[in-house]
Amino acid sequence: MAINETFAHASNIMVYGAMTTLTGAMGAFAIALAKGRRLESIEETVARTSSSSHQTRMGATTTLERPAVSTAVTTEDGLGEGRRAGNIGMSLTWLSAIFTGMSMLFRGLSAHRLPWGNMYEFSIAAGFGVLMAYCVMSLKRDLRWLGLFIVIPVLLDLGLAITVLYTESAQLVPALNSYWLAIHVTAAIVCMGSFAVGAALSALYLVAERVELKVADGQEPGRFAALAERLPAADRLDLMAYRIHAFMFPLWTFAVIAGSIWAEAAWGRYWGWDPKETWAFITWVIYAAYLHARATAGWRGRKAAIVAIAGFAAIMFNYFIVNMYVSGLHSYSGLN
Numbered sequence: 001m002a003i004n005e006t007f008a009h010a011s012n013i014m015v016y017g018a019m020t021t022l023t024g025a026m027g028a029f030a031i032a033l034a035k036g037r038r039l040e041s042i043e044e045t046v047a048r049t050s051s052s053s054h055q056t057r058m059g060a061t062t063t064l065e066r067p068a069v070s071t072a073v074t075t076e077d078g079l080g081e082g083r084r085a086g087n088i089g090m091s092l093t094w095l096s097a098i099f100t101g102m103s104m105l106f107r108g109l110s111a112h113r114l115p116w117g118n119m120y121e122f123s124i125a126a127g128f129g130v131l132m133a134y135c136v137m138s139l140k141r142d143l144r145w146l147g148l149f150i151v152i153p154v155l156l157d158l159g160l161a162i163t164v165l166y167t168e169s170a171q172l173v174p175a176l177n178s179y180w181l182a183i184h185v186t187a188a189i190v191c192m193g194s195f196a197v198g199a200a201l202s203a204l205y206l207v208a209e210r211v212e213l214k215v216a217d218g219q220e221p222g223r224f225a226a227l228a229e230r231l232p233a234a235d236r237l238d239l240m241a242y243r244i245h246a247f248m249f250p251l252w253t254f255a256v257i258a259g260s261i262w263a264e265a266a267w268g269r270y271w272g273w274d275p276k277e278t279w280a281f282i283t284w285v286i287y288a289a290y291l292h293a294r295a296t297a298g299w300r301g302r303k304a305a306i307v308a309i310a311g312f313a314a315i316m317f318n319y320f321i322v323n324m325y326v327s328g329l330h331s332y333s334g335l336n
Contacts, residue, residue: 007110008169014103015124015162021096022155028089029147035082036145036230042215086144090135093151097131100158104128110169116185117172119323123161125185126319127154129193137197137244145230149200180262187255192315194248195287199312201241202305209234209302238301241308242294249287256284275326279318286311 103124108115116125134150137143172181211221211228221228231237259280260270271277290307293299
């Protein structure tokens with residue numbers, strides 16, 4: 001079937017539109033972060049966590065449902081500007097997600113197939129997955145403080161896709177022409193988007209925890225104090241990251257299993273230790289280790305956060321290095 005160049009061109013325009021709105025969102029979120037503040041000081045956080053640790057040892061339980069960061073509840077001291085900037089950033093992020101989704105739609109219409117058959121298309125889909133994960137999570141809690149750390153990676157992802165990874169719209173290679181493309185790859189996209197948000201939270205946890213430990217020890221908070229003062233408390237960041245990873249891990253397990261079933265249908269074997277299969281399994285093991293570590297009292301906090309970041313690093317290695325530089329049955333990047 002012939003490629004519809006009009007839809008292919010419209011898809012590219014939508015990518016540039018998403019990059020433009022993400023740039024605006026980046027500026028707005030930067031202002032919101034600069035104007036933001038914790039609802040409790042770092043000193044209050046240290047006192048609360050010390051009390052919580054004592055209560056936990058005595059058998060009591062604590063909750064972490066209190067809102068953690070305000071970008072501006074009043075217009076005093078310029079705080080209203082931060083709230084307005086955060087609202088603008090969220091609106092532009094939603095618009096970016098719509099543009100990215102439209103890009104995928106037009107790309108699919110141009111080739112009359114699902115729009116994730118090569119690295120360029122999957123990069124667009126992954127960016128869409130990250131934006132949607134962040135936007136959906138923001139419906140239940142105020143995450144404007146996190147926006148800057150979401151839109152920057154997505155902007156870089158789309159920029160890399162449209163410049164380095166770009167591939168002309170074309171038909172799928174025979175091995176990808178299967179309904180398993182919709183099942184396996186869709187699950188992988190959703191997981192990748194959510195794990196990206198979880199990795200951002202884990203990285204920010206390391207920042208907040210470092211400052212809080214220094215304050216608890218009576219030391220100067222250091223060069224990360226300004227950022228930590230604009231983030232939720234470390235224990236809240238830790239809990240948020242854990243909930244995301246725990247919720248998405250079963251879907252990642254399904255994605256790996258679905259991939260093996262597809263491999264049997266396409267190549268006659270469920271598992272052949274192809275480089276991409278191997279790294280998908282390594283990623284699964286790392287995230288399984290994270291959940292085990294997080295559920296073990298001695299491995300909560302910093303150690304668990306490092307494992308979570310390592311899991312996302314394995315995803316990135318699998319995506320960029322394995323796809324671009326390692327030959328295998330999964331070599332569908334479209335760059336060769």
